[in-house]
Amino acid sequence: MDERTEEKTPLNFLERIIEDDLANGRVPDNTIVTRFPPEPNGYLHIGHIKSICLNFGLAEKYKGRCHLRLDDTNPEKEDIEYIQSIMRDIRWLGFDWGKYEYHASDYYQQLYEIAVRLIKEGKAYVDNLTFEEMKEYRGTLTEGGKNSPSRDRSVEENLRLFEEMRQGKHPEGSYVLRAKIDMSSPNINMRDPVLYRIKFATHPRTGDTWCIYPMYDFTHPISDAIEGITHSICTLEFEDHRPAYDWATSIDGIDHTPHQYEFARLNINYLVMSKRRLLNLVKLGIVDGWDDPRMPTISGIRRRGYSPESMKDFVSRIGVAKVESVVDYSLMEFCVREDLNKRAERLMVVLDPLKLVIDNYPEGKVEYFEAVKNPEDPNSGTHQIPFSRELYIEKEDFMEVPPKGYHRLFIGGEIRLKYAYYITANSVVKDEDGNVVEVHCTYDPESRGGTTPDNRKVKGTSHWVSASEGITIEARLYDKLFLSEYPGAATGNYLDDLNPDSLRIVTDAKAEPEILNAKVGDYLQFIRNGYFCKDNRSEGLVFNRTVTLKDSWAKLKQKMGV
RNA sequence: UGGGAUGUAGUGUAAUGGUAACACUGCAGAUUCUGGUUCUGCCUUUGGGGGUUCGAAUCCCUCCAUCCCAGCCA
Numbered sequence: 136m137d138e139r140t141e142e143k144t145p146l147n148f149l150e151r152i153i154e155d156d157l158a159n160g161r162v163p164d165n166t167i168v169t170r171f172p173p174e175p176n177g178y179l180h181i182g183h184i185k186s187i188c189l190n191f192g193l194a195e196k197y198k199g200r201c202h203l204r205l206d207d208t209n210p211e212k213e214d215i216e217y218i219q220s221i222m223r224d225i226r227w228l229g230f231d232w233g234k235y236e237y238h239a240s241d242y243y244q245q246l247y248e249i250a251v252r253l254i255k256e257g258k259a260y261v262d263n264l265t266f267e268e269m270k271e272y273r274g275t276l277t278e279g280g281k282n283s284p285s286r287d288r289s290v291e292e293n294l295r296l297f298e299e300m301r302q303g304k305h306p307e308g309s310y311v312l313r314a315k316i317d318m319s320s321p322n323i324n325m326r327d328p329v330l331y332r333i334k335f336a337t338h339p340r341t342g343d344t345w346c347i348y349p350m351y352d353f354t355h356p357i358s359d360a361i362e363g364i365t366h367s368i369c370t371l372e373f374e375d376h377r378p379a380y381d382w383a384t385s386i387d388g389i390d391h392t393p394h395q396y397e398f399a400r401l402n403i404n405y406l407v408m409s410k411r412r413l414l415n416l417v418k419l420g421i422v423d424g425w426d427d428p429r430m431p432t433i434s435g436i437r438r439r440g441y442s443p444e445s446m447k448d449f450v451s452r453i454g455v456a457k458v459e460s461v462v463d464y465s466l467m468e469f470c471v472r473e474d475l476n477k478r479a480e481r482l483m484v485v486l487d488p489l490k491l492v493i494d495n496y497p498e499g500k501v502e503y504f505e506a507v508k509n510p511e512d513p514n515s516g517t518h519q520i521p522f523s524r525e526l527y528i529e530k531e532d533f534m535e536v537p538p539k540g541y542h543r544l545f546i547g548g549e550i551r552l553k554y555a556y557y558i559t560a561n562s563v564v565k566d567e568d569g570n571v572v573e574v575h576c577t578y579d580p581e582s583r584g585g586t587t588p589d590n591r592k593v594k595g596t597s598h599w600v601s602a603s604e605g606i607t608i609e610a611r612l613y614d615k616l617f618l619s620e621y622p623g624a625a626t627g628n629y630l631d632d633l634n635p636d637s638l639r640i641v642t643d644a645k646a647e648p649e650i651l652n653a654k655v656g657d658y659l660q661f662i663r664n665g666y667f668c669k670d671n672r673s674e675g676l677v678f679n680r681t682v683t684l685k686d687s688w689a690k691l692k693q694k695m696g697v
Numbered sequence: 698u699g700g701g702a703u704g705u706a707g708u709g710u711a712a713u714g715g716u717a718a719c720a721c722u723g724c725a726g727a728u729u730c731u732g733g734u735u736c737u738g739c740c741u742u743u744g745g746g747g748g749u750u751c752g753a754a755u756c757c758c759u760c761c762a763u764c765c766c767a768g769c770c771a
Contacts, residue, residue: 277699321700332769454710663731688732
């Protein structure tokens with residue numbers, strides 16, 4: 136019995152590296168420091184959640200810290216609105232960077248001084264090749280490049296030109312500062328990478344102080360070094376940049392050496408996750424904005440009703456590795472359903488109302504039934520639901536000619552109205568087109584509360600809303616934005632795979648009065664219809680469908696071809 | 698002979714020389730005042746070929762496949 140049942144949760148490769156570094160005294164102060172470095176050129180999306188959870192999660196787990204660093208080195212694309220949304224989204228996930236808030240632009244002066252030093256040491260030079268010439272001199276993937284004529288420019292002239300660049304004496308594109316590394320390197324990133332370019336753009340933070348801006352390969356590693364980052368985690372496409380990263384952190388005078396590790400970014404089928412494509416959806420007006428509930432942005436899924444806990448659970452389930460992978464959308468839905476099932480208050484809401492009249496129930500009478508807020512949570516409490524002679528049920532819950540396996544209401548059939556009574560349908564009223572607009576039924580007073588003395592069973596239980604007491608609400612029924620597993624795979628244009636029915640708006644859904652207590656941020660389940668939340672941008676009673684319930688009847692119907 | 702990486706069920710992730718497993722999906726059934734939840738069961742896996750070893754997903758060789766890189770983007 137002395138065998139300890141020590142559950143070892145398997146470590147991912149990054150945790151192994153960290154534990155190994157820690158065990159071998161390779162970490163200053165034994166404190167790991169990570170950073171989340173978004174570029175404020177768009178809204179954060181689900182893919183970023185993986186990175187956020189990784190960086191903040193690792194810091195939490197190993198009692199280190201995680202910096203938030205806005206990687207703002209390209210003023211042309213970046214905006215203060217994005218910075219604010221990024222902060223809001225990280226906080227929503229429950230992470231806190233405390234006082235460790237940085238901006239790459241904080242380092243512009245230091246970066247500039249390092250650049251000057253490199254020039255003085257003959258390790259950087261000002262180049263005046265045009266874009267085209269630059270490309271030509273760079274060589275190709277299979278052939279090395281050749282040295283720019285500017286490579287031999289004197290230190291004095293380099294210094295003078297760089298200073299003139301800084302002073303704004305040269306137009307954009309006329310000069311750049313390049314590192315003198317190796318034009319014949321098989322790694323293109325090492326063929327004298329550009330360190331600085333001229334941009335006469337107003338920076339969201341530094342304004343017009345600068346007209347030269349440092350490039351990623353120069354800024355990022357040095358920012359990491361300045362902040363004392365120990366483990367700099369990024370996505371796979373930066374693997375090729377690691378030599379450039381190591382080059383920059385080895386510059387004389389930089390006394391801290393962070394290391395870069397790469398992991399596979401998160402891909403999910405049926406979703407597009409690139410900022411370019413998301414921006415496009417916003418610009419073209421295909422969606423309502425960055426926080427449209429169909430967007431895979433953090434703001435979007437928050438507005439859709441996803442909980443941060445469910446997303447963190449999702450991220451922990453998909454793991455971390457170096458293999459390019461595509462996660463099933465269904466796993467995300469599973470995670471949100473699992474979480475919301477435990478916490479959502481149940482409400483009866485009829486999305487597609489059909490009038491139901493109980494002929495033997497007294498006119499004008501209203502009685503109340505007690506409903507549990509959440510059967511999965513014994514402490515959730517109850518609320519009252521008004522019942523009356525005229526009710527609404529879902530159109531789907533009644534059929535004149537029921538198919539095989541139909542458990543719901545039909546003429547002569549008996550079902551339970553949840554919490555209330557058993558009813559039997561007797562007749563229907565139709566409009567001129569032959570559509571059923573009203574169902575007449577009788578109820579069994581003995582079945583009050585949903586069970587009968589003779590203990591007879593019914594196959595179906597329907598939710599319902601009192602016609603006189605019910606509240607009219609708007610429900611926005613969201614579905615996938617794209618129909619294809621890999622949007623654009625077939626035609627090359629992801630817009631070809633847009634789902635025309637990604638949003639169905641119902642303006643006359645009927646809800647029990649309890650709906651009036653719903654607040655933005657509450658997690659709700661409309662019984663048998665799915666999880667919903669109050670829209671955080673609308674004034675009135677507007678509810679967004681987060682996700683449907685699993686629906687095995689729909690699946691069965693489809694299989695039977697009904 | 699450009700460079701860099703990666704190959705485990707349909708999907709994702711474990712197993713780090715000792716019986717290939719967990720979750721999701723899918724399928725079947727039980728329970729149920731949500732056709733939800735819960736529970737039970739089933740399906741399917743080490744890219745190919747060699748080698749080392751008593752024993753290989755794991756070590757070696759080789760082949761194959763896939764992804765990333767030629768922005769003054771990040």
